[in-house]
Structures are given as C-alpha cells and as structure tokens.
Amino acid sequence: MTTIDTKKKPEGSGSAGAAPLLEVDNLHVEFRTREGVAKAINGVSYDVSAGETLAVLGESGSGKSVTAQTIMGILDMPPGHITGGEIRFHGKDMLKMSKEERRKIRGQKISMIFQDALSALNPVYSVGFQLAEMFTVHRGMSRKNAKLKAIELMDQVRIPAAKDRVDDYPHQFSGGMRQRIMIAMALALDPELIIADEPTTALDVTVQAQVMDLLAELQRERNMGLILITHDLGVVADVADKIAVMYAGRIVEQAPVRELYRQPTHPYTKGLLESIPRLDHKGRELYAIKGLPPNLMRIPSGCAFNPRCPYAQDICRSDVPPLHRISAGRGSACHFWETVMEGEVRG
Amino acid sequence: MPDMNKQQREQLPTASDEQPQFGSIENPGLMLADEEGTTLEKRGAYAAPEVQGPQSKPRGAWGEAWRELRHNPSFYVSGVLLLFLIFMAFFPGVFTDIDPRHCPILDTNKDPSGDHWFGTNVQGCDVYARTVFGARASIIVGVATTALIVVIGGLIGALSGYFGGWLDTILARVTDIFFGIPLLLAALVFMSSFKDRTVWTVVAALGIFGWMQIARIMRGSVITVKKSDYVVAARALGAGTGRILGRHVLPNAIAPVIVVATISLGTFIATEATLSFLGIGLPPTEISWGADISSATTALRDSPYQLIFPSIFLSVTVFSFILLGDAVRDALDPKLR
Amino acid sequence: MGRYVVRRLLQMIPVFIGTTFLIYYMVYQLGGDPISAMFGDKGADPVFVRLKREEFHLNDPLIVQYWYYITDLLQGNFGTSFNGRPVAEELKRAFPVSIRLAMIAFAIEVVIGVGLGLLSGLRRGKLADTMVLAGTLVVISIPVFVLGTVAQFWLGSEWGIFEATASVGDPTWSQLVLPGLVLGSLSLAFVARLTRTSVAENMRADYVRTATAKGLPRRRVVTRHLLRNSLIPVVTFLGADLGALMAGAIVTEGIFNVDGVGRLIYLAVTKHESSTVVGAVAALVMIYLVMNLIVDLLYAVLDPRIRYA
Numbered sequence: 001m002t003t004i005d006t007k008k009k010p011e012g013s014g015s016a017g018a019a020p021l022l023e024v025d026n027l028h029v030e031f032r033t034r035e036g037v038a039k040a041i042n043g044v045s046y047d048v049s050a051g052e053t054l055a056v057l058g059e060s061g062s063g064k065s066v067t068a069q070t071i072m073g074i075l076d077m078p079p080g081h082i083t084g085g086e087i088r089f090h091g092k093d094m095l096k097m098s099k100e101e102r103r104k105i106r107g108q109k110i111s112m113i114f115q116d117a118l119s120a121l122n123p124v125y126s127v128g129f130q131l132a133e134m135f136t137v138h139r140g141m142s143r144k145n146a147k148l149k150a151i152e153l154m155d156q157v158r159i160p161a162a163k164d165r166v167d168d169y170p171h172q173f174s175g176g177m178r179q180r181i182m183i184a185m186a187l188a189l190d191p192e193l194i195i196a197d198e199p200t201t202a203l204d205v206t207v208q209a210q211v212m213d214l215l216a217e218l219q220r221e222r223n224m225g226l227i228l229i230t231h232d233l234g235v236v237a238d239v240a241d242k243i244a245v246m247y248a249g250r251i252v253e254q255a256p257v258r259e260l261y262r263q264p265t266h267p268y269t270k271g272l273l274e275s276i277p278r279l280d281h282k283g284r285e286l287y288a289i290k291g292l293p294p295n296l297m298r299i300p301s302g303c304a305f306n307p308r309c310p311y312a313q314d315i316c317r318s319d320v321p322p323l324h325r326i327s328a329g330r331g332s333a334c335h336f337w338e339t340v341m342e343g344e345v346r347g
Numbered sequence: 348m349p350d351m352n353k354q355q356r357e358q359l360p361t362a363s364d365e366q367p368q369f370g371s372i373e374n375p376g377l378m379l380a381d382e383e384g385t386t387l388e389k390r391g392a393y394a395a396p397e398v399q400g401p402q403s404k405p406r407g408a409w410g411e412a413w414r415e416l417r418h419n420p421s422f423y424v425s426g427v428l429l430l431f432l433i434f435m436a437f438f439p440g441v442f443t444d445i446d447p448r449h450c451p452i453l454d455t456n457k458d459p460s461g462d463h464w465f466g467t468n469v470q471g472c473d474v475y476a477r478t479v480f481g482a483r484a485s486i487i488v489g490v491a492t493t494a495l496i497v498v499i500g501g502l503i504g505a506l507s508g509y510f511g512g513w514l515d516t517i518l519a520r521v522t523d524i525f526f527g528i529p530l531l532l533a534a535l536v537f538m539s540s541f542k543d544r545t546v547w548t549v550v551a552a553l554g555i556f557g558w559m560q561i562a563r564i565m566r567g568s569v570i571t572v573k574k575s576d577y578v579v580a581a582r583a584l585g586a587g588t589g590r591i592l593g594r595h596v597l598p599n600a601i602a603p604v605i606v607v608a609t610i611s612l613g614t615f616i617a618t619e620a621t622l623s624f625l626g627i628g629l630p631p632t633e634i635s636w637g638a639d640i641s642s643a644t645t646a647l648r649d650s651p652y653q654l655i656f657p658s659i660f661l662s663v664t665v666f667s668f669i670l671l672g673d674a675v676r677d678a679l680d681p682k683l684r
Numbered sequence: 685m686g687r688y689v690v691r692r693l694l695q696m697i698p699v700f701i702g703t704t705f706l707i708y709y710m711v712y713q714l715g716g717d718p719i720s721a722m723f724g725d726k727g728a729d730p731v732f733v734r735l736k737r738e739e740f741h742l743n744d745p746l747i748v749q750y751w752y753y754i755t756d757l758l759q760g761n762f763g764t765s766f767n768g769r770p771v772a773e774e775l776k777r778a779f780p781v782s783i784r785l786a787m788i789a790f791a792i793e794v795v796i797g798v799g800l801g802l803l804s805g806l807r808r809g810k811l812a813d814t815m816v817l818a819g820t821l822v823v824i825s826i827p828v829f830v831l832g833t834v835a836q837f838w839l840g841s842e843w844g845i846f847e848a849t850a851s852v853g854d855p856t857w858s859q860l861v862l863p864g865l866v867l868g869s870l871s872l873a874f875v876a877r878l879t880r881t882s883v884a885e886n887m888r889a890d891y892v893r894t895a896t897a898k899g900l901p902r903r904r905v906v907t908r909h910l911l912r913n914s915l916i917p918v919v920t921f922l923g924a925d926l927g928a929l930m931a932g933a934i935v936t937e938g939i940f941n942v943d944g945v946g947r948l949i950y951l952a953v954t955k956h957e958s959s960t961v962v963g964a965v966a967a968l969v970m971i972y973l974v975m976n977l978i979v980d981l982l983y984a985v986l987d988p989r990i991r992y993a
Contacts, residue, residue, distance in 0.1 A: 074896050076888075107899030114897075119890040122909055123989055124916075137900055169988045185898065524702035527969045529928060531935075532949065536710050536961060539953045617827040621935060624829045625950065640830060647837045654837075658830045666825035 019091065020047035021193055021225045022071070022110075027085035029066055029249075031296075032078060038296035040066045042249040043085070045323075048225040050192065053216070055228045055236040055257070057272070058246035059293050064229045067246075068195045071227075072112050073102045089193075108138055111186040113215075115198040117178035121170040127154075127181050128166035134188040153184040157214060176207035183215055193225040200235060212239060233276055237261065242329060245269050248294050248304035251323060252333045265332035265341045267309045303335070311336050412602075415678035422678075425671035432664055436486040439479045447476040447634055459652055466652040469642055474653045478660050481636040484629055485664060488549050489616040493608050495554030496561050501604065503558065504565025509573060509592060515566075522559050530556050531618060538627045549628055553615050560607055568600030606676040613668030620661050636661040692980065696973050701754065703969045704962070708750050711958045753962070762963035765952075771963040774948060779967070781855060782944030785937070786929040788857070788864030793872040794922060800872075801879020801918070802911065808884050816880065820873035832866045832939040849941045863940040867933055871925050878921055882914040889913070916986045923979035927972035 029041040041063045048054045058064045069075040071087055073094070086093045089109070094102060114120035122130060131153055132146035141149070147166065154162035157180040170178055179199060186194050199215060200208040216239045219226045230236060236243060236257065243260050245253040245268065253266035264270040271289040291308035294300055300307055306316040315335050323331040326341075334340055416422045435442060450472035457467040465474035507518035525533075533556040534549075541548050572578055578595050586594075622628030623637030631638065636657040643654035737743055744752075756763060762771035804816035823831075839862060840848025846862035886892060887910060895909040896902075933946035941947075945964055952960035984990045 072897050074893050103899050103901065105899070106897055112894075112897045114890060114894060116890065120894045122891040122895070122913065124913055124987060133900065134898060137898075137904065171989050185894075520698050520702065523699045524706060527699055527703040527972060528707065528965065529968075532965060532968070533706075533710075535934065535950070535953055536707060536965070539956070540710055613825070620827055621829050624827075625935070625938065627954070637829075640833070644833050644837075647833075648841075651837070654833065658826075658834070662822075662826045662830065665827065666821065669821065669825060 020049045021052075021090065022227075023047040023086075023088040023091075024067065024071065025086040025088065027067065027070065027087065028083040029063075029070055029075070029080055030083055031080050036297040039299060040080075040249050040296055041070070042299075044246070044249070044251055045085075046244045046251065046254065048193065048227055050225050051220075051223040052242070053219065053226040053228055053240045055230060055240035055243045056246060057230060057233065057236060057243055059231060061248075061293050061296060062246040063249040064246050065197055066249075068112070068197050068227065068229055071195060072110065073106060074112075107134060107191070108189045109191055110193045110195065111189070111191040113179075113182050113186045113194060113196040113199045116202045117175070117182045118170060118202075120182060121178065123170055126167045126169055127173070128168075131166075131181070131185055131188060134185065138189055149188075150184075153188055154181070156187070156218075157181070157184040159184075174207075175203050176211055179203060179207075179211050180214065183211070183218070187218060187222075190222065191224065193227070194219065195227045195229070197229045198231070199228070201230070201232070208235070215239075233272060245272070248299050249296065250304065250333060251331075252305065254323070254329070254331045255326075256329055259330060263341055265326060265330070265337040266334045267311050267336075267340055268305050270340060270343070271308075303333070311340060412675075412678040416674060419674045419677065421670050422674040425667040425674060428663060428667040429671060432482055432660075432667065433486060435479055436482040439476075439483065442479045443473075443476045445473045445476040447472060447480040449473075458650060465656040466650055468639065468650075468653040469646050474639075474656055477634055477639055478636070478657050480634045481639060481657060482660065482664070484546060484633050484635045485616045485619065485661070487546055488553070488619040488629075489612045489664075489668070491547075491550045492553040492557065492615040492619075493612045495550060496558040496611065497604060497608055499554060500558035500561025501565050504562035504567075505569050505592065505596070505600070507562075508566035508569030509588070509596065511570075518562075522562055525556060526559050528556065530614075531621060534618065534622060535625065535627060538622060544628070544630050546629060546633065549619050549622065552622075553618060557611065557615065560611070561604055564603045564607055565600055568603060569596050572596045572599045602679040606672055606679060608672075609675055610669050610672030613665040613672070616661070616668070617665045689977075689981070692977050696977070700966075700969060700973060704754060704757070704966045705750055707962050707965045707969075708753060709746065711961050712749065713746055757963070757966060762966075763959040765957045765960050771960050774960060775945070775964060775967055778943060778945045778948045778964075781942060782930050782933055782937070782946065784855075784857070785860050785864055785867060785933060785942055785944055786926060788860050789868030789871070789929050790922070790926055792865055793868040793875050793925070797872040797875030798879050798915070798918065800876040802883055802906075802914075804876065805880040805883025805887065805914070806906070808880075813880070816876060820876050823869050823873040828866065828870060829935045829939065831869060832863075832936055835862060835866050836939055855942055860942065863936050863942055866939075867929060867936040871929065874925075875918060875921065879914065879918050882917050883910060886910055886914045916983070919986060920979050920983055923975055923982060927968075927975035930968060930971060 024044055024046050027041050027044045028039075031038040031040055044063065044067055046054060046056070056064045056067070066075065066080070070080075070082060071094075075082075082095060085095075087095055089105065094105065097105075121127065128147055128150045131150035132141075132143065135141040135146035135149050136143060139146075151162045151166050154166065159165060159177055159180055165173075170181070173181065179202075182199075186196075194215075196215060200211050203211060212235060215226075218224075228236070228240060240257045242256050243254070244251045245260075245266065247268050253260065253264065253269045255265070260269065261273065264273055268289070275288055289308055294304055294307075300317075302315070302317040302319055303309070303312075303321050306312040309316065311334070313335070319335070321333045321335045323333045324337055325331050326337065332340070450468075450470040452470070454467045455469055459466045465478060468474050468477065503518055503522070507515040530553070534552040537552040537555070538544060538548065572595060578591060581591055581595060619628055620635070620637030620640070623635040624641040626638075626641065628637060629635040639657045640654055640661070643651075643657070647654060753763070760772065762775065764770050765774070800816050800820075804813040807813050835846075836848050839845045846865075847859045848862070849859070891913075892905060892910050895905045900908075930945060933942070933944055934950050935946070936942070937944045937946035938950055945968065949961060949964045951957075952964065
C-alpha cells in the first residue's frame with residue numbers, strides 16, 4: 001500500500017469532454033483569530049467532472065480540508081472568512097446562493113465522507129436512524145420506508161447482516177464498518193459529487209484498501225465526481241485520474257496522475273515522492289523534506305516553499321511563482337519547473 | 348467482526364460510583380464553566396488549519412498561567428475588589444470614625460445623609476460603619492474555613508489517592524457520607540448544638556462539612572501523578588513516601604485545589620451570612636452582614652437602605668471570589684473547564 | 685444492569701447509615717443533653733426529664749440509642765416529637781408542600797436555564813452570550829436570602845406582581861411561584877452555564893458538522909443533534925439537583941412562610957426538636973441518594989455508549 005503503483009486505471013470512466021461538474025476558481029479563505037490572521041487558502045483553483053476522481057494532496061495545514069469544507073459550506077464562519085473566488089457547481093456560483101439553496105445541494109447533490117467515522121457519526125443515535133434521516137428529511141419518506149432504504153444502503157456497502165445491525169449504535173461497529181456507513185450515508189441520495197476527506201486515514205492498513213476499493217467501485221458504477229483529499233500518495237495512485245498538490249494554501253502542482261508520478265515538476269512533489277519508502281531501495285537512507293510546514297500567519301514571501309527548497313534562488317524569495325501551464329491539464333507553480341522536470345526522481 | 352478496539356472503549360465515559368461533583372449549594376465551582384479563550388488549536392479535527400506553534404519561548408506552567416492571568420480583565424476586577432475588601436476588614440478605622448456599636452435609640456431607621464452615609468438601622472446604629480466593620484467577620488470566616496478544608500480535604504484526598512486499597516475504600520465512603528448532607532443543613536444542625544457560638548464555631552461547622560470536593564480533586568490528582576513515569580522513576584530510585592508526596596505529587600495537585608478553594612471561599616462567606624441571617628451563625632456580639640440584613644427585613648418599608656448596602660457588600664465579596672476563582676481556573680488549566 | 689442496580693443499592697446502605705448517624709450524633713450528643721436543651725435556662729421538672737430520657741433511650745450508649753432509632757426508622761416509625769406528635773405525620777404534611785415548591789423551581793430552572801444556555805451557546809461571543817454570562821454570575825453571587833428578601837418585598841409586597849407569602853398549611857400554586865423562582869435561581873444560573881458550555885463544545889463536534897453536511901435544516905441540526913447530545917450532562921445535573929432543591933429550601937421556605945420540610949427542619953432546629961430534625965434529614969438524605977441512583981441509570985438511557993457492568 002505504501003509503495004507507488006502507477007498501474008493503468010481502466011479508461012472510459014473518464015474526464016474527456018463534458019463541462020466540469022464543479023469548478024473552484026481562485027478561492028481565498030482566511031481565519032481571523034486572537035493571535036492573528038491565518039491565510040489558509042490563497043487562490044486555489046481546480047475542477048472535477050462527472051465520473052472523474054481528483055486527488056488533493058498535501059500535508060496538514062496545506063488547506064486541502066479547508067477547501068473541501070468551503071465547497072460543502074460547513075466551514076466555521078467565524079473564524080473563517082471567504083475573501084475571494086467562486087465555487088461553481090454546474091456553472092452556478094454556490095457562494096452567491098441563499099442558505100436554503102445551498103442546503104438543498106448538501107447531501108443531495110454533493111455529499112461528504114469524513115475522516116473519523118466514530119466522531120463524525122452521532123453517538124446517541126443508531127446508524128439506521130442516521131441513514132434514514134436522509135430520506136425522511138430530503139425525500140419526505142415515512143420512517144418505516146426510510147429504515148428499509150437504510151438497510152438497503154448498508155447492504156450496498158456490504159455490511160454483513162445489515163438487517164440485524166440497523167439498530168446498532170456507531171460505537172458497536174468496527175472502524176472499517178463505520179466508514180462503510182459513512183459512505184452509505186454519502187451515497188444515500190445519489191449525489192453527483194462526493195468529497196472524501198482522508199476517508200481511510202483512521203483505518204487499519206488492511207481495511208484501508210477494502211474501503212478505498214469499495215468507494216472507487218461505487219463511484220465508477222454511478223459515474224459520480226470524486227474529490228479525494230489525502231496525504232497518502234499510495235492511496236492516490238490506484239484511484240485518481242488527476243492530482244492537485246497543495247502547499248500553504250496554494251496549488252503547487254497539478255497533473256494527470258501518471259504524469260505526476262513519472263515526472264514531477266515541483267520540488268515539493270518531488271520531495272514527497274522521494275520520501276516514500278520503496279521495497280526495491282531497501283537499505284538506502286530515506287529522503288526527507290527538510291524543515292517544517294510554514295506558519296499560516298507568517299507565510300514566507302515569494303514562493304512559500306522556498307525555505308525548504310533545494311532549488312531556491314533569489315527570485316523564489318521575492319516573487320510568488322504563478323501556476324505555469326506545462327501541457328493540457330498540467331501546471332507547476334515553480335520558477336524552475338523545467339530544471340525540476342529534468343532531474344530524475346531519487347528515492 | 349472485530350469489536351470496537353480497546354483504546355476507544357477506554358476513552359468512553361463510564362458510570363462511576365462517585366456521586367456527581369455538584370448538585371448542592373456547597374460547590375458551585377465546577378459549574379462555572381465557560382469557554383473563553385478557546386482558540387483554533389483546541390478545535391476538533393474538522394475545524395481549521397493547524398496553526399504552527401507560537402514563536403514564544405517555552406515557559407513553566409506557572410509562568411504560562413501568570414501570563415494568561417495578566418491578560419484577563421476579570422483578574423484585575425476581582426483582584427482590586429478583594430484587596431479593597433481585605434484592607435477594609437483589617438483597617439476599618441481608615442474608612443470611618445463612627446463606632447458601629449454606638450446606637451442612639453432616637454436615630455432609628457434614618458435615610459442616608461451627610462452624617463449617616465448609608466442611613467441608620469432599626470437600633471439606630473450607623474449602617475455605613477456596620478457595613479465597613481462587617482467585612483471582618485466575613486473575610487475571617489471565609490479565609491479560615493478555606494484553609495481548614497484545604498487541610499482536611501487535602502489530607503484525606505492525598506492519603507486515599509496515594510495508598511489506595513482499603514483505606515481508599517473507607518475514605519471514599521466517608522466522603523460520600525459527608526456529601527449526603529447539604530452544607531447549609533449540616534451547618535445548621537451543627538451550630539444549633541452549641542450554646543456559645545463564636546467565629547470559630549462557624550469555621551468548624553463549614554470546614555467539617557465542606558472539604559469533600561477538595562478531597563475528591565486531590566485524590567484524582569494524586570492518582571494521576573502517582574502513575575506518571577517520573578514518580579515511578581523516583582520510587583525506583585528509592586525515594587521515600589514523604590519525599591514523593593512532597594516533591595512530586597503535591598506541586599502537581601495544587602492547581603485544581605487552588606481553583607476550587609478560591610470559589611469555595613465565596614461560597615463559605617455566603618453560607619456564613621445565611622446562617623447569621625437565620626440567627627444561628629455568628630454570635631450577636633459580632634457585626635455580621637447576614638445578621639444585619641436579617642434585622643433590616645423588619646423595617647424594609649421605612650428604610651430599605653439598611654438592607655441594600657450590606658447586601659451589596661456581601662454580594663460583591665462573593666462575586667469577587669467566584670470571579671477570581673474563574674480567572675485562576677482559566678489560567679491554570681483549560682481542561683478544568 | 686440489574687446487577688449494577690443491586691450493587692449501587694448495597695453501596696447506599698453504609699452511606700445512609702453513616703449520614704443518619706452523623707446527624708443523630710450532632711443532635712443528641714454534640715450539644716449536651718437534648719431534653720434540658722428544650723427547656724433552655726428555665727430548668728426542667730426532673731421527673732419529666734427522667735421519663736423522657738428513658739423514652740428516648742438516652743441513658744444507653746450512643747451506638748445503642750442509634751440502633752434503636754434506626755431500626756424504628758426502617759419500620760417507618762420516625763418517632764414522636766417531645767410534645768407527642770408523631771414525626772411521620774409532620775413529614776407527611778410537609779413533604780407534599782416542599783415537593784410542589786421544588787417542582788416549580790425545577791420547571792423554572794429547566795425552561796429558563798436550558799433556554800438561556802442554548803441561546804448563549806449558539807451565539808458565543810455575541811451580546812446575548814455576554815449578558816447571560818454576566819447575569820448568571822450576578823445571580824450566583826447574590827445569596828439566596830438576599831434575593832428572597834428583596835424579591836418578596838419589591839416583586840411581592842410593593843409592586844404586587846406575585847403573591848408575597850404563602851398561606852399556612854396548604855399553599856396554592858400561585859403562592860409558590862415567587863418562592864419557586866427564588867429557590868430555582870441559583871440552579872437556573874448553573875444550568876444556563878452548563879448548557880452553554882456543553883452546547884458550545886458540541887457545536888464543534890464532528891457529528892454536528894456531519895449533520896450539516898447531510899443538508900439537514902438548521903433547526904433539525906440544533907434540536908435533534910446538537911441539543912440532544914448537549915443535554916446529557918445537564919440532565920444529570922438536574923437530576924441530582926432535584927434532591928438538593930428540597931434540602932435547599934430552608935431559607936426560601938422561611939422567608940415566604942411556606943410550610944414545607946425546610947421550614948419544619950429550621951423550626952425543629954431552633955426548638956431543639958431532636959427527633960423531628962433527625963427524621964426529616966434522614967428522609968432528605970434518602971431522597972438525595974435515590975435521585976443520584978436514578979441519575980446514574982438515566983445516564984445509560986441518554987448515552988448508549990455507557991453500559992453498566
């Protein structure tokens with residue numbers, strides 16, 4: 001699971017053609033706290049189409065989860081403030097919609113899977129109640145029918161003996177089963193887009209693969225868009241179509257998944273790839289990116305990555321690099337992307 | 348199917364044998380919880396970007412607490428009020444030349460005037476002078492009782508926490524027994540058994556029935572510290588019981604005790620006043636806000652001032668201690684909230 | 685569950701015995717002879733004193749006296765007061781009044797306390813929140829007897845908004861509104877603060893985020909998810925408080941002339957009616973212990989994660 005496997009993903013589930021389902025356009029978000037202003041997102045743009053999987057990669061604090069929360073409309077405001085940009089769903093800017101319009105999108109059109117299902121599920125209600133709630137509230141179903149739907153959903157995410165377990169409480173399930181319930185809840189109303197925020201991070205390694213495969217399979221079946229937020233490069237390789245790498249609230253590299261693994265064009269991506277342990281390089285010292293992620297209240301001037309970057313020159317300390325377009329669907333926010341691209345990936 | 352893992356189970360709350368730490372008038376402390384100063388770093392996994400550590404130098408817990416306190420306006424408000432009240436308790440002569448026990452019968456129930464700033468009471472005594480002199484009994488009872496509960500509760504809590512076993516079981520039951528009687532009720536019965544009451548009878552009554560919360564906190568702290576690695580290490584190195592208690596356990600247990608003690612101080616002052624109001628607290632020879640408020644009730648229609656002024660002083664005193672306790676808690680340990 | 689209840693009931697026994705013994709000791713031993721205490725400085729008829737001493741087993745060692753007392757108590761015999769009235773009858777008359785008063789106080793503290801707490805927790809840092817925090821702190825700081833006296837005089841007698849005193853024996857509900865408000869005020873402040881903290885804490889909980897992400901209307905997120913979970917600690921406080929309210933009514937019942945247990949105890953204490961004091965306090969302790977047990981059991985109903993072993 002931790003080694004990179006760039007094997008081919010079946011084509012046809014694909015990204016080609018149609019207008020994007022969701023477009024994030026130059027989004028800016030900051031948190032205003034007693035200690036100061038933390039600039040969490042500084043001009044993020046990405047898009048996802050139906051049937052497509054976008055992986056958003058980054059360390060904690062890179063802004064990947066905040067972007068997701070902003071899309072969902074569940075950002076804590078305050079302290080969060082959206083200071084610029086648009087989030088278009090089917091071409092319509094959600095940030096300009098009324099609260100009620102947005103609420104109707106949540107859960108029905110766009111749904112979310114959280115990292116830690118134990119805390120994301122309400123501990124005092126049975127999982128059946130929490131699943132059925134989607135149908136009683138959004139579809140006006142009777143409790144009885146909604147419960148039948150809940151059992152059906154639990155079957156679909158392959159929870160054994162769903163009928164007997166529908167009245168159990170979240171704490172009575174194992175971690176993997178709980179995450180399946182989260183997935184079932186996200187799928188309940190056939191949404192067009194799912195945002196999965198570190199869906200497997202809290203799980204045992206053996207269970208991670210099962211849950212990820214289930215998610216990928218259901219996505220393919222239903223031709224949904226999927227935004228997969230993760231810090232785990234191994235998870236990404238198998239399921240994603242394209243990747244956006246985030247650092248200090250910006251996208252530093254964007255590329256189709258195979259191209260990124262083969263030929264990173266940003267020193268940060270390169271560093272990440274090199275720091276993955278590989279079986280065929282056993283015995284060699286592991287590479288680690290030096291330094292720490294930046295303090296979001298004091299982001300370095302110029303390129304935020306410059307204090308940690310082996311390629312850094314004077315220009316990196318003064319000018320913020322734009323996202324250079326390299327080819328269709330490929331970009332790198334590095335002044336020296338060409339140099340980086342030429343170097344081979346060690347590790 | 349695997350059951351929920353063990354670690355998660357241990358984190359869940361379990362029903363304990365202990366009675367709730369609140370529920371009666373004697374311990375409002377723990378209930379004064381609020382959430383001021385909650386910042387990003389305390390939030391759950393799903394809140395905000397992790398803001399990297401502050402640039403300041405590392406400090407000790409006490410230094411940190413002091414820094415926190417100095418930024419809290421409640422600390423200054425309560426601190427100034429309390430310094431003023433304590434000064435008044437010890438040097439009432441600075442505030443007034445009038446003898447609070449000089450009560451000319453012709454001067455009863457007067458409204459405030461240049462001669463009598465707060466008016467006079469039913470007996471004709473000067474309400475301002477009595478209010479000033481009344482601070483002493485309240486402050487003495489509050490401080491002495493608090494000292495007493497810290498000693499009793501601290502000792503019982505430390506013993507049961509440190510030694511555990513049957514001693515702990517017995518002391519836990521004893522604590523339950525004392526928790527079973529509300530403070531005011533117990534103090535009332537206790538006081539009624541004495542014909543000659545003094546300030547110290549009140550202190551004894553409140554102290555004997557007011558130590559339980561301190562004992563519980565102390566016990567909990569001691570158990571936590573006892574299990575910690577450095578105490579285990581100290582014991583492995585041959586440190587004796589007394590040394591471990593004195594050097595390692597006590598300094599760590601002291602913070603929550605200070606918080607509860609401060610807030611309890613306010614409660615004891617209020618309870619003493621209540622006992623005196625009921626006529627079963629301080630002896631009539633002492634000047635007490637509670638007793639003065641009680642006698643004022645008979646003349647409310649003629650002159651409400653004799654009720655209002657001692658009431659305000661009493662309430663402000665209680666308020667100051669509770670506010671100070673709140674501020675100290677916020678500073679010492681955010682987890683206590 | 686059954687085993688847990690049995691264990692808890694067994695644990696209650698030593699606490700009940702200990703508490704009643706403590707009270708018994710204070711009343712019959714600590715202050716010297718209770719019979720002569722009755723007569724104050726006047727001195728009593730020695731024959732009468734001897735008879736009474738025998739009747740109350742006062743010549744036996746304390747522990748034997750207590751044994752007689754507790755065995756009688758457990759058979760429902762609370763003894764007679766010195767003037768010959770059965771204590772049980774006095775309690776039977778006083779308890780319904782105190783229960784009624786406690787219920788009013790309880791209703792006020794639940795409705796207003798939880799309401800204010802929710803308002804304040806949902807609007808943390810806003811004006812409403814600051815006002816609730818400051819207001820509850822003021823209420824906590826003013827001793828009940830001051831609050832009661834002031835409320836009775838102004839709200840009752842002067843402005844006539846409420847009835848100022850209760851009639852002897854069997855007060856009406858409307859006469860108990862103001863005493864109930866005064867009695868419940870302190871707990872109301874605690875409930876409001878506890879609810880506020882709990883709501884504010886749960887508002888950041890992941891499952892509340894999930895509920896929002898599910899597209900549930902805000903009203904449903906607040907009532908079904910946020911409030912339901914936030915009330916768990918509040919309910920446990922309220923349960924324990926119901927027992928404390930009855931014992932805490934000494935001052936309030938005294939001020940408003942409500943003929944309940946609190947006033948009964950106060951009068952008995954001042955008149956050195958020893959059997960009445962011990963009997964009434966024993967009954968209160970029993971209520972307190974039972975309420976605590978109920979609260980613990982209620983906790984399991986409210987939070988399915990808790991299982992009693």
